[in-house]
Amino acid sequence: MKQIAVIYHSAHGHTEHIARQVAAGAASEQLAGVRLLKAEEVATHPEELADFDGLILGSPTYLGGVSGVFKSFMDKTGGLWRRQQLRGKLAAGFTVSSLPSGDKQSTLLSMLVFCMQHGMLWVGNPYLPGPVAGGEAAINRLGSWTGLMAQAGHNAPADAFPDGDRESGWLFGRHFARTLARLGAETAEPTGVAA
Amino acid sequence: MKQIAVIYHSAHGHTEHIARQVAAGAASEQLAGVRLLKAEEVATHPEELADFDGLILGSPTYLGGVSGVFKSFMDKTGGLWRRQQLRGKLAAGFTVSSLPSGDKQSTLLSMLVFCMQHGMLWVGNPYLPGPVAGGEAAINRLGSWTGLMAQAGHNAPADAFPDGDRESGWLFGRHFARTLARLGAETAEPTGVAA
């Protein structure tokens, strides 16, 4: 069975709440095993990531980017990068901030660039907003395709997300697992290549 | 057999030269059929893109982004977007400018965001630079992973690329075809979804 890791940092529980929605969606059709991992713990033994088939990254947006804790985790994957041990795996990202746009797209793009350096594939959030676009219950109500965005105030309870954001997280996870199920094993790269 | 479209704009032949390298690499292992398409022509009948399994986008970098011709083609895909006819396909991008960095990364990211809106998957340029990194013959000598970069002066002949850039184009195309070969058909999305 394929394995998915949802690697996240959450200072106040909001990002963790969405991470759990994403993980639940990813596990919902039994297409893959799913584990929730804290970025600060993975940073202590990053080599375990090589055992997963798909990685979903989650961080709050702090001042327009991933949190310092999350970036420090990213930096710990240098050895995996040099050995190209994540190459060909599937990746995706999500982020949470307190405003509708809130410079969350730059956070998602920084996760994408990181995953590209590792030679991974990227799958976004392919849902058109529903008929109640902009309403609290609408799927992808914020309008984000590069990855998943969710919105919650800093001082709100950790689960105080609009219903649309929660459902979007679940669908995002399920879509990731479905996409991973489509993906066969990578062929070995021959050492001698020529044009 | 799966079908790949390499859709490009080239004012002076440089981007077309790389497009041909990419197409040759994509076709090299007979994993898919490959067609070279001019963006300005596709713009007149964009619905044909729905027939392909993978799309590779190529544009020169003009002032930090895709060319106006290429963006105008992109805008013509609005109907495909509304009907989500490109959803689940594989996508990638390449760009050419006259300087080593030359703000080509912003061009690649704009292609990526476009493909994410269409619900496609993205595959980058997963090659670590070789031992002669930075040398003219090195693969991925410029150091770009989000997509392929190649460098040629405006006034240089259309084929005046360093050998490394030409070979990188070929490998980039081959990797795209190999990745597409890994990708199974998308499962239908049930209309009723629930969290």
Added chain:
Amino acid sequence: MKQIAVIYHSAHGHTEHIARQVAAGAASEQLAGVRLLKAEEVATHPEELADFDGLILGSPTYLGGVSGVFKSFMDKTGGLWRRQQLRGKLAAGFTVSSLPSGDKQSTLLSMLVFCMQHGMLWVGNPYLPGPVAGGEAAINRLGSWTGLMAQAGHNAPADAFPDGDRESGWLFGRHFARTLARLGAETAEPTGVAA
């Protein structure tokens, strides 16, 4: 008196509506003269931009970037770029789409990269959202700092923006004019430079 150009493209009037708010704010304190210019007209004689002290760019967000019409205008400034005739001027950008986030940040960043290539300075949208953050009447309710974002549905009347977006446009323009008023003339660059 310093002169500001608000250069915009608007297919259905929404972006023009915000452009008028921005221009009104920019003119409100008589710190500069302000002209509204259509991008497609400026594209026919781009050299006129050299006569302005500040440029504010405005485009709808189409599939994650500026419109093809707007990018085609951008490409027409190549001569100004080669002669560095916009160097040292002040620049800013705004964009409109139908969803709260809607990949508008990538549009703003593409405007920024363009202005950087021209050697201009960039001023964003420096307003913290008000106490009713997220509410329709709040300033910078969407949470965008790199530039101004506004939201209106494609099928809505051209002036159907939340009050907060309209006021944000006006404040954004006024802040631009105030910033321009702070900015003295650029010193000449000596031809012989040395480290």
Added chain:
Amino acid sequence: MKQIAVIYHSAHGHTEHIARQVAAGAASEQLAGVRLLKAEEVATHPEELADFDGLILGSPTYLGGVSGVFKSFMDKTGGLWRRQQLRGKLAAGFTVSSLPSGDKQSTLLSMLVFCMQHGMLWVGNPYLPGPVAGGEAAINRLGSWTGLMAQAGHNAPADAFPDGDRESGWLFGRHFARTLARLGAETAEPTGVAA
């Protein structure tokens, strides 16, 4: 006299070497006082940044973004952000990696978004490459305008930069100081605003 802070992180001395070039250029015309500050030290008392008129940020590019150390410093400026104490100041950024492009543009854009959230102005690297574009001695040989890029191998001595990169750093610093000299004090924002 205006004051400039060059805030950098450098693990192996390369980014520090460029930081010194930038600082030397910034100080060369006695237009401002210049201080070199380590990001990890500023993180312990970030409020000191409110005393400067201009901030130049410098970080190595690690996997397509600023280093974890640098992002952790950024996150420590949350109090300055809430009180908007950096608003209206001038900002710029530079980065170092081992390859010509090396996804350094995404690093510069992440610095830019951060500074925009703080309400600062941004000045880039406004130099057209010289006639020996691409050569080791050329100014802005890599072709980067959003900020300064420099290239050095991880295992190379800390000062092993091409002459063009060193001179570009010096010019970038001088241009920053000249631009800061053009910038007058910010006018107070009236508390009651209205459209």
